[in-house]
Amino acid sequence: MKKNSDLTAALATATPTTANTVTSAWRLKQFKEKAIEYLLATFTVMSAVLIFFIMYFVIRRALPVFQASGIGFIFRGGWDAQFMTSWQAPADQPSWIFGALPLVMGTIYTTVGALLIAIPLGLGCAIFLVEMCPSWLRVPLTTTVRLLAAIPSVIYGLVGLIVVVPVIAHTLISNQMAMNMIDIAALDGTSILAGMIVLSIMIGPIFIALSSDALRAVPRSYKEAAFALGISQWRTILKVMLPVARQGIIAGAILATGRAIGEAIALSMVSGGVASLPDFQHGLVFFLEPVRTLASAIVNNSEGMLVPTCESALFACATLLLLSSVALSVMATWVSGMVRKGVQRHV
Amino acid sequence: MFKKHWFAYAALWCSGLITILACLGIVLFLVVKGAHAISWQFLFTDPQPSMNEALSGGILTPLIGTILLTTLGIVCALPWAGATAIYLAEYAGENQFVNALRTGIDVLAGVPTIVFAIFGLAVFTLPQMAMFSTIVEGVQNAQAFGRSFLVAAITMAAMVLPFVIKSIEEAIRSVPPSYKEASYALGASKWSTISCVLLPAARAGIITGVILGIGRIAGDTAIIWLCLGGSMNMGGQQPWWMPQHWVSTLQHTGSTLTSYVYFSSPAGEGNSPGKAFGAGLVLVAIILLLNAIVSYLGRFSNIKEDQ
Numbered sequence: 001m002k003k004n005s006d007l008t009a010a011l012a013t014a015t016p017t018t019a020n021t022v023t024s025a026w027r028l029k030q031f032k033e034k035a036i037e038y039l040l041a042t043f044t045v046m047s048a049v050l051i052f053f054i055m056y057f058v059i060r061r062a063l064p065v066f067q068a069s070g071i072g073f074i075f076r077g078g079w080d081a082q083f084m085t086s087w088q089a090p091a092d093q094p095s096w097i098f099g100a101l102p103l104v105m106g107t108i109y110t111t112v113g114a115l116l117i118a119i120p121l122g123l124g125c126a127i128f129l130v131e132m133c134p135s136w137l138r139v140p141l142t143t144t145v146r147l148l149a150a151i152p153s154v155i156y157g158l159v160g161l162i163v164v165v166p167v168i169a170h171t172l173i174s175n176q177m178a179m180n181m182i183d184i185a186a187l188d189g190t191s192i193l194a195g196m197i198v199l200s201i202m203i204g205p206i207f208i209a210l211s212s213d214a215l216r217a218v219p220r221s222y223k224e225a226a227f228a229l230g231i232s233q234w235r236t237i238l239k240v241m242l243p244v245a246r247q248g249i250i251a252g253a254i255l256a257t258g259r260a261i262g263e264a265i266a267l268s269m270v271s272g273g274v275a276s277l278p279d280f281q282h283g284l285v286f287f288l289e290p291v292r293t294l295a296s297a298i299v300n301n302s303e304g305m306l307v308p309t310c311e312s313a314l315f316a317c318a319t320l321l322l323l324s325s326v327a328l329s330v331m332a333t334w335v336s337g338m339v340r341k342g343v344q345r346h347v
Numbered sequence: 348m349f350k351k352h353w354f355a356y357a358a359l360w361c362s363g364l365i366t367i368l369a370c371l372g373i374v375l376f377l378v379v380k381g382a383h384a385i386s387w388q389f390l391f392t393d394p395q396p397s398m399n400e401a402l403s404g405g406i407l408t409p410l411i412g413t414i415l416l417t418t419l420g421i422v423c424a425l426p427w428a429g430a431t432a433i434y435l436a437e438y439a440g441e442n443q444f445v446n447a448l449r450t451g452i453d454v455l456a457g458v459p460t461i462v463f464a465i466f467g468l469a470v471f472t473l474p475q476m477a478m479f480s481t482i483v484e485g486v487q488n489a490q491a492f493g494r495s496f497l498v499a500a501i502t503m504a505a506m507v508l509p510f511v512i513k514s515i516e517e518a519i520r521s522v523p524p525s526y527k528e529a530s531y532a533l534g535a536s537k538w539s540t541i542s543c544v545l546l547p548a549a550r551a552g553i554i555t556g557v558i559l560g561i562g563r564i565a566g567d568t569a570i571i572w573l574c575l576g577g578s579m580n581m582g583g584q585q586p587w588w589m590p591q592h593w594v595s596t597l598q599h600t601g602s603t604l605t606s607y608v609y610f611s612s613p614a615g616e617g618n619s620p621g622k623a624f625g626a627g628l629v630l631v632a633i634i635l636l637l638n639a640i641v642s643y644l645g646r647f648s649n650i651k652e653d654q
Contacts, residue, residue, distance in 0.1 A: 029536065032538070033536055033537055033538055036538050037434075037438055037537075039430070040430045040431075040433055040434035040438060041434055041438065043427055043430035043431050043434065044430070044431045044434040044435060044439070044448055045448065046427070046431075047427065047428075047431045047448075047451070047452055047455070047508055047509075047512065048447070048448040048449075048451030048452055049451065050451075050455060050505060050508070051451050051454050051455050051458070052451075054458065054462065054463070054466045057466055057469040057470055058462065058465065058466055058469060060469075061469050120362075121362045121365060121366070122362075123362075124358055124359050124361070124362030124363070125362045125363050125365075125366045127359055128359040128360065128362060128363035129363065131359075132356070132359060133363065137363070140367060141363060141366065141367060144366060144367045144370040144371070145366065145370075146638065147370050147374070147635070147638065148366070148369070148370045148373075150562055150566070150634050150635075150638050151373065151566070151631060151634065152565070152566030152567070152568065152605055152630060152631075152634065153566070153567075153568060154566075154568040154605045154608045154609050154612075154627075155373070155377065155608070155627050155630065155631060156373075157609070157612070157614070158608055158612050158620075158623055158624070158627055159373055159376060159377070161612060161613055161614060162380070162613075162620060162624075163376065201369055201373075204366065204369075208366070232351070232352065234351075234352040234355050234356070255457065258457045258459075259459075261459065262458075262459020262460070262461060262462065263459070264459070264460070264461040264568075264569045265568040265569055265572070265609060268614065269609070269612060269614040295459060295461045295569075298461050298464075298465060298569075298573075299461065299569065299572055299573075302572065302573055305468070314465065315465060315469070318461070318462050318465045318466075321459055321461065321462050322458060322459075322462045325454075325457045325458050325459055325462070326454050326457070326458070328457060329453060329454040329456070329457035330450070330454065332457070333450060333453055333454075
C-alpha cells in the first residue's frame, strides 16, 4: 500500500500545471523536452565513441615503434635487451626498434593454459549448478561464484604469490632442474603454471555465470522430450543440452579469454618478471619457466614511461591488447546474436 | 542409470565442490593470515617508508584513498552513465544507429583495465590537461605529470561506465509499463514521467548499479598503479587534510588499498606480507559488504507487479 501512495504522490507532481493549448508556455515545454532528449543523446554518443577515442590516443603514441619495428614487433624477440638499450640511449639517438614476441607468446601460453583448466572445470560446475545441484547447495554455490568474480585481482595475485608459487617451487622444482636451467631462467616458482592456475580461478566465475545462463535458456520441452524417449540424464545433458546451449557457452569462453588476456597485476605478481621465451623442447620444465605477458609488461616496465621510446613500446603493447579485446568482444556479440536468432527460430 | 555414468556424475560434483572450496580457501586464508595484523593502530596510522615490518605503519592513507577515489569516480560516472541509460531505455528505438552505439558500449566493457590506465596517462600527460595533475613550470614542451586522484577518478569513471549503464538501463526497463501509461494518461510529459515516475521506481536497481561500480573501482589495481602513482602517502601539500590543501591533494599522487597490497606484497618494494594480508582483508571485507548490500536490495525491489 505504501508503494502505491508513493506512486500517487509521484504522479501528482508529474501532472502538468498548464493546459495543453498552443501557448508560449507550451512551446517552451516542448523545447525543453527536445533539449533534454538531445542532451541525453549527446551523452550516449559520447559513451559509444569513447572506444574510438581510446584507440586514437593509444595507437597514436604507439605509432613510432610500429613504424620502426614493422610486423617484426610481434615476430621478433629480445624485449628486455632492447628495453635496456632504449632506456640508456642518448637523447639524440633514440632506439625505436622493439620485439615483443616473448610477451605475445607469454600472453598466449598463460591464456590458453588458463582456458584449459577453467573451461572443463567451469562447464562441469555450470552443468552441476543447472542440472543436478541439490537445493541446499544452490545458494552457497551461486554466492561463491559471485564472490569469486568480485574479489580484486591483486588479492588473487597475493594469495598466488604466497601459496601457489612456493608450493610449485618446493614440490615440482628440484635443485638439479634449476641448475640445468640456470643459463636460461631462474626457476623460483614464478612460472607459467602459477599464472595458469591463478588466471583460471579468476576467469572461472565469468565462464560459469555465462554458460549456466546458456544452459538455463534451453527450452524445457527439449529436456522433457529426451526423457520421454527414455534417454538417461547424462546423455540428455551431453546430446541435447550442450549442443543447444553451444553458442552461449562459446560466447562465455570468448569473454573469459578477453579477461585472461588483459589481466595485468595478478600475472605480474605470480608469473615472473623475465621476458624470456619458454621453449617446448625443455619438456615439462616448460610449465615451470617464468614468462611475462603484454599486460604485465606495462605494469612491470612502467618506470620506462619517462623515456619516449620505452613509452611508445608500452603503448604498442597496449595497442595489441586493445585490438585483441575489441576483436574478442565483437566476436562474442556476434556469437550471442546468433544465439538470440537461434532461440527465436526454435520457440 | 547412476551406476552407468558414475564417473561423469563424480566429475560434475567435484567441479562444483572445487569452486566452492577455492573461494572458501581464499577467503579463509586471507582471514587467517590477515586477522592478526588488524588493530586500531593498523587502521589509523599512516604507512611509513620502512623495510621493517614492525615499523612500516598502518593503512590510514590507503583506506582514505580508496574511499576518496571511489567517491570521485562514481560521481564522475553516474551522471554520464545515467544519461546514457535513460536515452537507451526510453528514447532510442531499434535501428542500425542505436545498435552501433550499443556495440560501442559493449566493446568498451571488454577493454582491459590496463589499457584504460595507459589511455588515461596518454590523455592527462598532455600539457593542456595540466590542471588535473601537476606540471613543472617554465620548461619548454613539458608534459604534465599525469598521475593524480583526479586523473585516476576520471579514468575509473570511463572504466566502469559500460557496467553502470547496463545495470541502470535494466533497472529502468524493468519498471512495469503500467506505471508509464498511468503517468501519460494524467498528461505528464515524457521527461516528467522519467524523472518523477520511472527513476524513483527504478531506484533499487540504480543503487545496485552504483554499488557494482564502486566495487569495481575499489578492486582495480592497474589504473591505480599507472594513474595514481606508486607513492604510499598523499603527495600534495602537507598536512593533506587541511581544507586549504584539498585541491592540492586531489592534484597529487596517493595510494589506495589495492596499490598498498601490491606494494607490500613480496612482488612490490615494501615486502611486508603481513601488512599486505591485513590490507587485503580490509579490502575484501569492504567488497563483500558491498555485495551483501546488492543482494539485500535485489530481494527488496520496490516494483510491484500489476494488480
